[in-house]
Amino acid sequence: MTPLPSNPDSPGPAAPAPSAPGPGPGSRLERGALPAYVLGAALLGSGGGGDAAVYLPRLLASVPVDGIELVPVAEAGRRGLRTVVAVGMIGAASVLTEKLPHGGEIGEAVAAACRWSGREVDAVVPVEAAGVNAALGVAAAAELGLPLLDADLMGRALPRYDQVTLVVADPGAMGATAVAEPGGQVLVVDRCSPRALERTVRTYVSQAGGWAGAAFGPFGVDVLTGQCCLGTPSRALDLGTRLLGHGGRLDPPDLAAALGGRLLAAGRVLEIERGAGASYTRASVAVLDRSGSVLRLEAESEYLAALRDGEPVVTCPELLCVLERRTGTPVPADRLRPGDDVQVLALPGPAWWTRSAERLAVVSPRAFGLDLDPVLLDGPAAPDAAGRS
C-alpha cells in the first residue's frame, strides 16, 4: 500500500488516459472536464448552491492540466487513504461572487483543523458536490495536493448543517469545525451540537464578511462507510457532459431523457412571487406550460417542490432544475425572472436520503416549512449505486 503524499507538490499516482469517460478507480478529474463538472454541479444544485460558473476561471487557473485524483470511497482503503477532511464554504453563495476569495480560505481552515486535532489528512471530500461547493472541493484538493474522494455529504445542494449525512447519522462523527474567512480570521468550534454549531458559525460568518471556507474533521475514511452520498462528483461530471453534449439540440423531452429525468414543463415564466419563507427567502414561480397547465415551483435557496395545477408532482429531495430553453443553461432560483423561456426538469435526488423515513424527513418539503408530503420520482434512483460498485 503506497502511503499517499500530503505534499501538494508531489504528483499523485499515474493518471488513466485523459480521454477515459467518467471516473474509474484511480481516475482523474482533468482540467478540461471542469466546465462540464461545474455545469453538472449546477444541476445538482436544484436551483441553489451558488453559481459555480462564476468560480470556473479561478478553478481552471488553480487546477493543473492533468487535474486532480478522484478516488471512489471503496478504493480509499486500498489506496491507503485513512484520514479525510470535508470541505466547503459556509455563508451566502451570492456574497462569494461579490467578495471574491483569495483562494487560500479552505486551505487555512484545513490547516487549522489539522492543528487543532493534531492529525494529518490523506484526502478531501466535498461537503456538497453541488453548486459552488463542488468547485471549491476540487480547488481545495488541488491546493492541498490531495485526492478528492468521489462522494459528498449531501448528494445535492441543501442549505443547512443538519442536512449533512454524517450529522444525521452521528452528530459527533466529524469532530471539530474550522472556518476561515477571506479577511484572515480563523475560528475553530468543537464539542458542539449540530444546531449550536450552525448558530455559532452562521452568526460568526454574517459578522465576519458573509462567507467563509470551512473544514469539518479530520475524521477516518471509514466513518464515511454507508453514511455519505457516493459518486456525487462523478455524477456532476456525467450530468454536465450529457448536458453539454446536447448543446445543439435541446428538445425538452429528449434532454430530460438524456439526463435520466422527467420533463415537468416547457414554457414562459408567468409570475414570480417572493416573500419571507421559513428560513430563507421564499419564491413561488409559475411556469405556463405549452399545454396550458400551470407548473408552480416553490423555492427557497433551492427549488423545493413542483405543483401542476395545484397537484404536487415532484418535491425535494428530488432535483428540480430550471434550464434556459434555448441554451440549456441552469437558472438558479434567485435569478429567474418573469418572461424567461424555460424548461423544468426533475432529476432523481440522492438515494441516501430516501433509504429511510427518518432520513427523508430531514430533506422533505416539511423540513423547509412546506406543508407537503414528499413526492418522489418513480423509476431508478440517482446513480449512487454505480458509485458504490
Next chain:
Amino acid sequence: MTDLRRALALPEWAGIEHAAGPDQALERTVREVGVLADARGEVPADARGRLLVVAGGDAEPWRLDVLLRRTAAAGGHAVLVPASLRPGRASALVARRLGVAVLTAPDPLGAAVALRVHLALPELARARWVEAAAGACASAAPGVAPVVLRCAAVLARDLWLLDAAGRIVVGPPDVPSPVPTGVGADPSRVARWLEQPDADHPDLVTLTVPTDHPRGAYVALRRRSDDEPGAVRAALGVVATTVAGRLALDRLDAERDARHRMGLLSELVRSGGRLSSDGPGRLLAQGWSLTGHHIGLRVDVPSALDPVALRPDVLRAFADGGVTAQVVEQGAGWAAWTTFPEEPTQARLRAHAAAVRRVQWLLRAQLPTSMGVGSLRPGPEGLVRSLGEAGDAARIAATRAASGHLVHVDRLGLGQLLLAWTHTDTFAPAAASLLTPLHDHPELLTTLAAYLDAESSVADTAAVLGVHRNTVSGRVGRAVQLLGVDLDDPEERLAVQLACRSVLSQ
C-alpha cells in the same frame, strides 16, 4: 338553494369580488357553505353544491392552487377566500383550468354567515308559515268554517274553502275567478283547475282536502308576490288536513244526529202519530212540535246520493227559500214539514207554497231533486198523513219536468193520485206486459186510450184525435182483438184503461 350570482346580489356580499375562475361556475347551485379555518384546512370529500369559505390566514400561492385542486377533485365549483389571498395570474389560470370560481371577501366569515342565512330563508319562511297555520288551526273553534276563518286571519291572506264545483263554502265572496260555478260546468275541468290554477292566477295556491265528503273540498289561498309558494303550500297542507279532520268530525256528529231524527220520525210514522212515553222528551230535544197544523214535504234524490252529507245543502236551500221546516233524512231523500201553531190563512199558505217552489228551484240548481208537498193537516196524525201525501206527490213529481219536478198534493185529483199508484214497481211492468201486443202499433194504443177516456164514444174519440169515426172503430176493434180483452167487462175495462195511462205516461 341558490347560486353565486344571486348570492353576489345580496347586500351583505357587496364587497365580494369574483376574482378568478369561469363565469359558468357562478350559475351552479349552492346548497351549503363549508368553512375552513385557513387555506390549509381539509377540503370535505364531497364538495358538490358547497361553497368553501376560507375564513382567514395568509397563505402562499401554492396553497391556493392546492385548495382549488382539492375543491375540484371533490366536485366543488367555488371557493371564497380572504382578500389577502387574492389569486395571482397563475392561480387565476389554475382556477379557470379547474373550473373553480374564486371569490374574494374582506370578511369571509361575514359572507359565509350571510349566505347561510340566505340559504336557510326558505326553510325559515316555511317553518313560520307552518307554525302560524298550525297555531291557527289548534286555536280555531269547533267546526270547519272557524278553521278557515281563523287561518285566514292569522296568515293575513284571503283563504277559501271550495267544493269540487268551485263554489265557496267558506271565504270572502270574491271567488278567485275564473273558478267556474254552478251546474253545467264540467266537473273534471273544475277539478283540474282547482288542483292547478291556470297561468293567469300565479298568486293562487290551491290544495285538495283529503276527504271523502261527497261534495269534495279544496282550500285556496291568495299569496302575495313575495310569499314563497313552497312555504304557502306547506301551511295550506296543515289547513287542508285540519279541515279534513273537522269534516270527518262534523260528519260523525251529523250521522249521530241523523240517526236520532230518523229513528224518531220512523217511530212517529209507524205509530201514526202516537209516540211512546219517552216521546215528548225526544221531540223536545229535536225541537219538533206535533201540535198545531203541519204541511208535509218530501224531497227525493237518486239513491246514489248521501242524504246525511247533503242535509246542510238542503237546510241552506230551505233557509234561502224562506221555508221554516224540520228536515229529516229518510230513504233516498228527506222528509220535511212546516208547523203552524195556529191555522194559517190562505194568504199565508200561498206564501208558503211560493217559498217551497223557491226551495225546489234552489235545490235543482245543485241536485236532481223532485219535491212533493202534502196538504195542511192538524195534530200528530195529521203530520203523518201529510208526510204520506207529500211522498206520493214527490213520486209523481219525478216525471213532471214541466212543473219543475214539484207537485202539490192539493192540486192533484184523486185520479192522479190513483194514477200515482200505477207507477209503482209492481204495476208498471204488469201494465206494459198487458199492452205488449200493441207495442208495434202506437196508433192503436193512443186510439184505445182516447176511446176509453171518452167513455167509449167513437164520435168523441174521432173529434179528439182528428180522424174519421170509421178509423176509430176499426182501430179499437183491432186493438181489442190483439189484446183479447172484453171491454164490456167493467174490471177488464178498468185494468186496460189504467194500463194505457201507465204506459203512455212513461
